[in-house]
Structure formats: structure tokens, C-alpha cells
Amino acid sequence: MAEPDTTPPGVSYVMPVYNEIHYIDDAIDSVLAQGYDGPTELVLALGPSTDGTNERVRARAADDPRIRIVENPDMAIPIGLNRAIRASRYPIVVRVDAHTELSDNYTALGVETLERTGAASVGGVMVATGRTAFQRAVARGYNSPLGLGGASYHVGGDEGPAESAYLGIMRRDELLDIGLYDENINRGEDWELNKRLRDAGHLVWLNPALRVTYWPRDTWQKLARQFRATGIWRGEIVRRSGGRSPLRYYAPPALVAASALSLLGVLALATGLLAPDTGPIALAVLTAPTALYLALLAALLLVRSSGETLRERAAFVVVVATMHFAWGAGFIGGALFGARGSVDRSRTES
Structure with a gap:
């Protein structure tokens, strides 16, 4: 009798990228350094960057066969994510952003949580941090209930069913079944995706032991533009x-x-x-x-x-x-x- 296959499922990391020259190497390194025993790949959806990001990514891809590239001339995040997911090869999809760095055991713990709970989407906690004084103040705003309202994926909480999943460790088949990300939503696309998963009868789960470092905007102008755009799209979703x-x-x-x-x-x-x-x-x-x-x-x-x-x-x-x-x-x-x-x-x- 053949021994059961105990190899962990393959994981495809998908990352939309645009003008991230100061963060892209750290983001890629945090993915490639994951302590996960199954097969992995990193699929980057490259927008038309103007700061040298794409040249850096192509150089990294030439040196590591785990890195794959899809073009995203539209620049929109949900379109890039969908292109990367369609190009992916493995049953587990892990969304990552160029402004994030995953904790060392993020993938192994996330996949274990998927399998243990039967969830379609698992998320953890965004841990915002900063390099400059202003960015540290923005990070404090992200991490405080006074800033973003105390959502569990910002301030933590008990493990269990959740409204949404930050970034998301997800089952590829379920994503395809609901039609992937809504390409007509430019912000808040993760919340809307998880809502459709919940509406389809799937479980969305928070595991606060999953930690992701996030580097927020580093100037007042960028912060104001980002939050205005996010507010507009939240109003559209409502x-x-x-x-x-x-x-x-x-x-x-x-x-x-x-x-x-x-x-x-x-x-x-x-x-x-x-x-x-x-x-x-x-x-x-x-x-x-x-x-x-x-x-x-x-x-x-x-x-x-x-x-x-x-x-x-x-x-x-x-x-x-x-x-x-x-x-x-x-x-x-x-x-x-x-x-x-x-x-x-x-x-x-x-």
C-alpha cells in the first residue's frame, strides 16, 4: 500500500508592484526566506514603474527561478492580482504587498490554519512601522484604535471567524469560483473579496499569530491622498x-x-x-x-x-x-x- 503524500501544498505568492524601489527587495526577501517545506513561487504583477523598480525585479527574477513576472500595464491593484493568480500554479494563494514583510513562519502557520479550520481565507495582523519620524507617527495611527477604528487585523484579537482578512492566505479554487477580485474596485478590494467569500458560504478566519510588517506612507501629502482614495472607495462599496x-x-x-x-x-x-x-x-x-x-x-x-x-x-x-x-x-x-x-x-x- 502506497504511503500517503505528506508534502505540504504548493504556495503561490502574488504581489502587485508599482514604484516601490525603496521597499521591493525587503518584500521579496521576506517571501523567499519563508520557512515552508512545500513548493513555492512568487508571481509579481509589474505596473509601469518609473523609479527603477521593474529593472530591479527583473534582475532578481533572472537570479531566482521561483520569481515569475506578469505585466500589469493597467497599474490597478485588483487587475494585477487577478493576472498573478491566473498565472499561478499552486492551490494556495498568499497575497503580499511591496510595502510588507512577512514574519518567518507566516506561510507555514497560515497554511496550517487553513487546513485546521477549513477556511477559504485566513489573515493576521498588520504591524505598521516606520523609518522616519513622520512614518512612525503614521504607523502609530495604523496600530491605534484612534486611527483606524480598532479592526481586528489592525489591533489584534481572539482567533476566530472574521469580517475580512488582511492580505489573505487563500484557496485558489475558491477564489476562481467567485470570480477573483472585482476589477472595478480600486481600493478596499480585499474587504469586498472576503465579503463575497462569506456570502458564498465560505469561512474567513483571523489568526492573530500571523504577523505582517507594513511600511505606511511617509509624507503628509501621500497619507492624505491615500486616505481620501480609500474613503472614496469605501463609500462606493457601502x-x-x-x-x-x-x-x-x-x-x-x-x-x-x-x-x-x-x-x-x-x-x-x-x-x-x-x-x-x-x-x-x-x-x-x-x-x-x-x-x-x-x-x-x-x-x-x-x-x-x-x-x-x-x-x-x-x-x-x-x-x-x-x-x-x-x-x-x-x-x-x-x-x-x-x-x-x-x-x-x-x-x-x-
Whole structure:
């Protein structure tokens, strides 16, 4: 009687790449260094980079047969991911990004979790970090419930069923069955994909022991562009789903709307549109949410912890406010008018 095959299933890593010259080597190295006993390949979907990224990737591919390349002239992330998945050869697909680095046991633990739970998609925790002072402040915003609302794939939690999976260790057949990533969604494509997996009766699972280092945007302009684009596409997804989304997604647009009402109240009182006898009361009601938010920012600025300097606290306050207002304003536009092909230009512009 033949012995059962105990070889771990093959794994295809898929990575969309565009203008990542400062991060691409570390991202590739973290994939190739995975301690996994099964066969592996890395399929990179190359966009039309202008910073030398593609030349570097082609040089790496010439030296390592595990690295394969598909062209992604459209530059869109979901299109690149789909091209890489279709070109992949193995039953397990692991999404990675050029701004990420996988922990050493990420693949082995992720595949074990897939097999143990029967899930179609498994994810872990994004651990944002930074090289510069501003990037470290952005990383703190990512890792804090004050920044991104406390989703389990940002702040961790208990292992179990999840709404979505960060990046994702997934079964290729199930991805093909649901039609892969929606190529009409330029941001939030992972959440939408996992929603369709859940709608199809599949299990999405969080294992917080899976850790991924993420390098966020490193300038204020890039951060604002990224979060505005992400907010627009979240608004588009909520628009498509008839408003069925976790409540945390509505907090930033509510803040933006409240701040706009506060400003209109101040202008109305200053121009006499609010009656002098009732105006101050109406203004107090209109400005209360904004005043509470400003008080929170002031507390973040004034309360010192872990030896932080005033400059570090100020950077964190700027980051948090930028995340909330850029995302919230984008969400309102996307929910009301649709995304209309909006793209994230935070990697194409300085």
C-alpha cells in the first residue's frame, strides 16, 4: 500500500508592484526566506514603474527561478492580482504587498490554519512601522484604535471567524469560483473579496499569530491622498451594498459632516442668520461634536506617555486628524456620487 503524500501544498505568492524601489527587495526577501517545506513561487504583477523598480525585479527574477513576472500595464491593484493568480500554479494563494514583510513562519502557520479550520481565507495582523519620524507617527495611527477604528487585523484579537482578512492566505479554487477580485474596485478590494467569500458560504478566519510588517506612507501629502482614495472607495462599496457595513466606517464621515455644520453655524451667527436670542444655543448644539473632537486631539497632544516628545505627539495628532478627515470626506463623496474610477495617486506623486 502506497504511503500517503505528506508534502505540504504548493504556495503561490502574488504581489502587485508599482514604484516601490525603496521597499521591493525587503518584500521579496521576506517571501523567499519563508520557512515552508512545500513548493513555492512568487508571481509579481509589474505596473509601469518609473523609479527603477521593474529593472530591479527583473534582475532578481533572472537570479531566482521561483520569481515569475506578469505585466500589469493597467497599474490597478485588483487587475494585477487577478493576472498573478491566473498565472499561478499552486492551490494556495498568499497575497503580499511591496510595502510588507512577512514574519518567518507566516506561510507555514497560515497554511496550517487553513487546513485546521477549513477556511477559504485566513489573515493576521498588520504591524505598521516606520523609518522616519513622520512614518512612525503614521504607523502609530495604523496600530491605534484612534486611527483606524480598532479592526481586528489592525489591533489584534481572539482567533476566530472574521469580517475580512488582511492580505489573505487563500484557496485558489475558491477564489476562481467567485470570480477573483472585482476589477472595478480600486481600493478596499480585499474587504469586498472576503465579503463575497462569506456570502458564498465560505469561512474567513483571523489568526492573530500571523504577523505582517507594513511600511505606511511617509509624507503628509501621500497619507492624505491615500486616505481620501480609500474613503472614496469605501463609500462606493457601502453605496453598492445598500449601507450594510460596520458602524465604525460611518464615524469619520459623521465627523466631517458635524464639522461642516459647526462652520456653517459660526458663519450664520456672524452674519445674523441666527437670531441673537437663540443663535448661541443653536451654535453650541452644532459645534458640540467638533468641540469634543478637538478636545480629544488636545488631550493627545498634552498627555505625555512612554517618553514621547511634544513633536512626536504633534505628528501623531496631525496623522490622526488627516486619517479621519481625508477618509471621511472621501467616503461622503463616494457614497453620494460613486467612485467614478478614482485612483490612489499617493505612489505616483511626491
